[in-house]
Amino acid sequence: MKIDLTDTTASKINKALVKARRAIGTPAVGMVLTLVIVTDEENAYDALKAAGDASREHPSRTLLVIKRVSRSPRDRTQSRLDAEVRVGADAGTGETVVLRLYGEVSEHAQSVVLPLLLPDAPVVVWWPVNAPIDPANDPLGALAQRRVTDTYAAEQPVRELSARAGTYTPGDTDLSWTRITPWRSMLAAALDQVVCEVKAVEVEGEEFNPSCELLAMWLADRLDVPVQRSLSSGPGLTAVRLDTDCGPIVLDRADGSLATLSIQGQPDRAVALKRRETAELIAEELRRLDPDDTYASALRFGVDRLHASAPARPTEKGKAAQDEPAKGEAAETPVEDAAEAKEATAGEPVKKAAAK
Numbered sequence: 001m002k003i004d005l006t007d008t009t010a011s012k013i014n015k016a017l018v019k020a021r022r023a024i025g026t027p028a029v030g031m032v033l034t035l036v037i038v039t040d041e042e043n044a045y046d047a048l049k050a051a052g053d054a055s056r057e058h059p060s061r062t063l064l065v066i067k068r069v070s071r072s073p074r075d076r077t078q079s080r081l082d083a084e085v086r087v088g089a090d091a092g093t094g095e096t097v098v099l100r101l102y103g104e105v106s107e108h109a110q111s112v113v114l115p116l117l118l119p120d121a122p123v124v125v126w127w128p129v130n131a132p133i134d135p136a137n138d139p140l141g142a143l144a145q146r147r148v149t150d151t152y153a154a155e156q157p158v159r160e161l162s163a164r165a166g167t168y169t170p171g172d173t174d175l176s177w178t179r180i181t182p183w184r185s186m187l188a189a190a191l192d193q194v195v196c197e198v199k200a201v202e203v204e205g206e207e208f209n210p211s212c213e214l215l216a217m218w219l220a221d222r223l224d225v226p227v228q229r230s231l232s233s234g235p236g237l238t239a240v241r242l243d244t245d246c247g248p249i250v251l252d253r254a255d256g257s258l259a260t261l262s263i264q265g266q267p268d269r270a271v272a273l274k275r276r277e278t279a280e281l282i283a284e285e286l287r288r289l290d291p292d293d294t295y296a297s298a299l300r301f302g303v304d305r306l307h308a309s310a311p312a313r314p315t316e317k318g319k320a321a322q323d324e325p326a327k328g329e330a331a332e333t334p335v336e337d338a339a340e341a342k343e344a345t346a347g348e349p350v351k352k353a354a355a356k
Contacts, residue, residue: 003085010115013083013097020087021095031059031094033122033286036113038065038140039129046278047128048096053279058286059093061118065140066099067106079103081112110139117143122289126282129153136169145289148282150175157210158303165299170291176210177295178281180237182273183215186251187240190261196246201227204241206234215240217306218298227306236275 001024003016035055039047044066051062084098097116101109117123123144127135131149135141151174154160164174191198201219205212212229215237220227232238235256242249247264251273259273 001086001088005083005085007080008083009081010112013085013099013116016083016085017087017095017097020085024088031061031118031121033058033060033124033289034063034116034118035060035286036063036065036123036125036140036144038067038109038125038127041066041068043128044098047126048098050278050282051126052096053277054283054286055094057283060286061094061116062096063113063116064096064098065101065109065113067109068100068102079105081105108139110143113140114143122146124148124286124289128278133163134167134169135172136167145171146285147172148175148285149173151210152176152179154210157208158213161210161213161299162303165302168296168299170296173285173292173295174210174214174299175278175281175285177214177292177298178284179211179276180215180218181284182276183237183240183251184218186259186261186271186273187219187242190249190251190263191242193266194244194246194249194263196244198223198225198242198244200225200243202230202239202241202243203227203237204230204232204239205237207231209234209236212237213303213306214295214298217301217303218294220306221298221301229306 001020003020005012005016035051035058037047037051044064048062048064051060051064055062080102082100082102086096086098099109099112101112105112124146125135125138125141125144126148128150131154132138132141135147135149138147141147147169149164149172151157151160151164157176164172201216201223203212203216203219205215216227216229219225219240238254239250239252241251244264248262249264250262251259251271252262253259253273257272257274259271261269261271
């Protein structure tokens with residue numbers, strides 16, 4: 001059931017929700033949280049579909065906040081709130097309210113959202129795109145126990161990770177971190193099967209993919225070993241290689257669906273490691289509403305620190321360009337002193353896992 005409201009108020013929206021529930025014969029409210037989605041018109045459909053799919057596991061009231069851009073100075077001075085109330089089959093297993101804010105009211109979205117929150121229920125705010133650098137200090141983010149962003153949707157994802165580390169507040173999380181949960185589980189299970197010391201790690205994946213950076217930072221933070229970030233054509237994460245004193249451990253996923261786990265002295269195993277849809281990621285984040293200390297520790301390890309300890313391996317094209325001296329320039333003079341040679345190569349990452 002759908003109810004359209006034009007130039008309305010939060011009070012009228014609440015009355016429409018009660019009316020709609022009674023009309024379909026379900027006056028009782030059985031929802032466990034309020035999910036606030038802040039997005040634009042372009043991404044609203046995909047975000048709402050993902051939230052609807054996730055509501056089958058977490059019945060919730062979904063508030064979709066769309067701030068409409070006024071075309072003229074006169075329109076910017078005229079405030080208006082339009083709403084669309086959906087219940088029943090049109091809203092998954094909960095309720096959905098689409099809020100379109102025009103003019104000055106778009107600067108005060110929290111005043112519109114606050115009366116529509118479920119009483120005595122947790123609040124989660126999700127920005128599919130254009131998330132604020134400091135979600136906890138955003139007016140809408142301040143209403144929530146959990147704040148979900150996605151650095152993969154940023155123009156410069158790696159730089160965005162550095163900014164997030166500086167403004168992290170307990171309750172912040174990132175779908176780029178959620179995407180690597182199966183990888184972290186599989187790597188932890190692989191290390192539980194052997195009694196070995198990890199000496200170095202290589203993480204291979206797409207360039208400018210924040211999930212690859214977060215996995216590398218997590219491994220560097222937890223294992224306290226050099227982690228090299230190498231590049232591939234994707235999709236997403238493609239391989240993780242652990243160099244241990246018992247032999248290499250390799251988790252390789254070349255096609256984005258099926259991975260191969262190789263442990264020295266054991267037969268290779270095929271493991272399902274498919275790329276998950278947004279609905280699955282949101283459903284996973286809604287399962288826990290407490291701060292994610294592991295994410296915070298990995299994020300604070302820092303992208304700069306990761307790359308300083310083990311620079312990313314260049315692509316083949318870039319490597320060829322670096323190896324070939326420019327026209328008219330002489331080749332570099334070899335390092336003659338043994339101490340200087342040792343110092344020059346001290347920062348190179350260990351490649352035993354890849355070689356074996």
